[in-house]
Amino acid sequence: MSASMRIVNGQVYDPKNNIDGEVKEICVEDGKIVDSVSDEATIIDAKGMVIMAGGVDIHCHIAGPKVNLARKLTPEARRHDPHPSTPFTRSGSGGTTPSTFAAGYRYATLGYTTAMEAAVSPIGARHVLEEFEDTPIIDKGFYVLLGNNIFLHNLIREKRIEEFDQAVAWWVNATKAYTVKLVNPGGDEPWKGKRNSNVSNIDEKSDDDTLSPRQIIEAFIKTVNKQGYPHPPHIHCNNLGHSGNYITTLETMKTAGDLRAHIAHIQFHSYGGEVGKNPISKAAEIAEYVNNHPNITCDVGQVMFGDSTIMTADAPLAYVLKGHSKGKWVNADTECESGCGILPFAYQEHIYVHTLQWAIGLELFLLSEDPWRIVLSTDHPNGGSFMAYPKLIKLLMDEKFRREEMKRVNQKALLNCSLPELKREYTLSEIAIITRAGPARALGLETKGHLGVGADADITIYDLMDDKELMFSTPRYVIKSGNTMIANHEFKTDSKGKVYHITPDYDNKIEESLKPFFEDYYSIEFSNYPVDDRYLHQHEIIKTKTS
């Protein structure tokens, strides 16, 4: 497969191995980082360049039924952003919901080599894996939506915890997922069954239901920790976007106790104020809790001004936003499992709420004391495209630039947050943590996010530049699994990435309870529901405690 290679003279930022900008040789053989290579190895001279592991996106939406609905919904958003083919690579179109090929290549052009699709209904898993095969270069995996699953709710309600454990593991296996995802747990039933209403309190139990969001969250955190998944439950808390929701977020984190949990796009969950009124920042309270609780990881879900696409399993939230945007909107219910809302959106500097969201995201980054547990994300495409990552990096690394940008936004919003007082500037090493080493650790991907011996040879080489946005948007070399994908900014070849998934053990007996439920309430046959191995093309299983 890939030839051996020696990268010399570059400044290496490899925080996992405590290397902070030293000039160090990196050797590659058979797709892995090795100690040394023979003299025949290809030499890349990285003088004046910065070497990091390939980027790892812990939370994005790039493939599957909802992404494809969004593509079909918004041709106008891609029309002016074509992605031309090269002799080696396929064409596509971009915008905030790029086609599969464009998504893979564009991640690569930013030096990212791994990305996790963060929300897939179980019944949509097969579709996601088909799209993954057409998403080139990057390695990927997905989180399966189980937080509004009616069968699992029934088990929690009836306190059949042993069966719940088995059923969760069954579902993860049946879909080839990487971990479980909870989105607005408990919110689908009021949405679909009670005239588009929602839950608003983590301890709320509606009249005919005896299950609160907290009970659902607790059950999943316990089960997943017990089974030792490499990445804990990935949680999109209740009340996303609503003023005053930081209480729900704190309560969700407290529910975890000292067990591991990942809070997704935490920026959207850090608002004070009264419901229905303008929010204020509670970034400090949220950051403090995260700082003091090493069991919690989070990604920020930074808002970037400009176009976005709202795309979420939180259907009631999308409906609320539709009320603001007044434009086209998609709702898509998935039987027994999930909901989904989609709409085109734009964040604008002059709007109070949008500026506050932008500022809260930056506050969270700047107030965080442990970069290993806060991951850079825009919840692509919800807060903005992943293509905005270089600009976000510049906002974190360059206080002067931040100040310039602050002049152009809603000034009233800046009064309700601490951003103007924060002077911190991220270092290159900290950027390497929040964009690769940290997410790789949070995901339990031991061969990703670093450049130590045995790591995957996913390597990005940037020209060192003062303008960090320019630097991080134009890596000179991108190496994936030891293959030079991009050299001197040009694609040299094409490849498929692989799919990461887990296979926790379960007892087959659970199928005796599942089958009758499927026969009664699903519209496809039980035996046709699980995704078979042929959809995995290239894949790797990451071990759990029970696999």
Add this chain to the structure above:
Amino acid sequence: MIEKTNKKVVEENKNIKIVHDATCTFCGCVCDDMELHVDVDEKRIIKSKNACVLGRAWFAEHTIENAPAAMIDGKEVTIEEAIEEAAQTLVNAKFPITYGLSDTTSEAQRQAVAITDYIKGNIDTTTSVCHGPSGLAFQGVGESTSTLGEVKNRADLVIYWGGNPAESHPRHFGRYAVTPKGMFTPNGKKDRTVVLVDVRKTKSAGVADILITPKPGKDFEVLWALRALVKGVKLSSDIEKETGVPLEILTDLAKRMKECRFGVLFFGMGLTMTRGRHFNSGALLALATDLNEYTHFVAKPVRGHGNVTGADNVVAWQTGYPFGVNFSRGYPRFNPGEFTTVDTLSNGDADAALIVASDPGSNFPKKAIEHLKNIPVITLDTKTTDTTKLSHVAFKTSTYGINTSGTVYRMDDVSITLRPAFESPFPDDEKILKSIKKRVHELILKNSHSGGASGEAKVAAAVNPL
């Protein structure tokens, strides 16, 4: 994991294999509960339990024909020769078009888009001649929708508009929307009100609690009146003169729509292909969206062919647009009316065509067919059709769901893996298209490296592994 072993049993001295939970791909219902009894020696399906009459016919008629696997200008050739000729034809064309794709697997569809991307051609599917207007309406207003299981579990008001599922999708009523018992509809049909809106009285009428027959071509006006009534706007009784539907009936329907717990509007080609086209679909989708202010309401086109939904999905994920896509500039552009196949043929633009699992030679407008006869056509089909007869290169392929596995998408975007019944001596569409793609890419790379001594070597190294 939950694979069922296919038992072999001996029935009346025949070697019979039973395939459980096989899928019928004849219509967009994509029923996956077929029990197929296969005569292994005779290579045919002798019984298809659970299938409707259309499904039974589909399974019964697919036997293995004795015919050449590949032909050039009507003469038998090897598959390799045909692939070479197909690739050369496509690479040498200036405006090659790819069309069809609704009756094959998404795996094959993916290869077809790849070929078209490499040759900088034009790709379009049968969507452009059936539910294309729904796709355009969707781009305009969006859609509140759901999977069919949610309809079965929850819908207490089911409205069919401009379709005749009893004849086009026979199991739609029984399996998904009218009679099945679901989680919140434990008494099946008793828990639902069924409304049928159609200009004609069809076989589907029997299922309806309420039958509404607007004047032909007045669907848009009826839908717009309903939108007004739902929003509380008073209408004059003149509406009956205009649409043929009395105001009381419309008022009653608007009230039922607002008061139901979970409503669904299914719509067919009687709405999308009559006067108004995408304005009709748009009005219907907008009505369903409006109703979400009062209750939960969804809408869904009742789509025709087996995997036309898969075609939309694949073309959309690979290019960003669902149909009518042109790659001549090296990237996809979307323009229905220009890049849709009836247009590329009728305008005389296309100078070669790759037709997969479709028969435009029999069902397209005359002008388009005339042009098709004048250009080199490459076809992949399971049977002999008017289009295969006029083809320069014709491949005979096996049938998806009967001879080969693969993925299909149901009308509600739910995907299903096919369980084939018996083997065919013919290769499947994916295999042929993959070979054509490989050769096309080699030829293109060779052209871009032409001249250099190391050309061949570079090509070998560069051939796309995808």
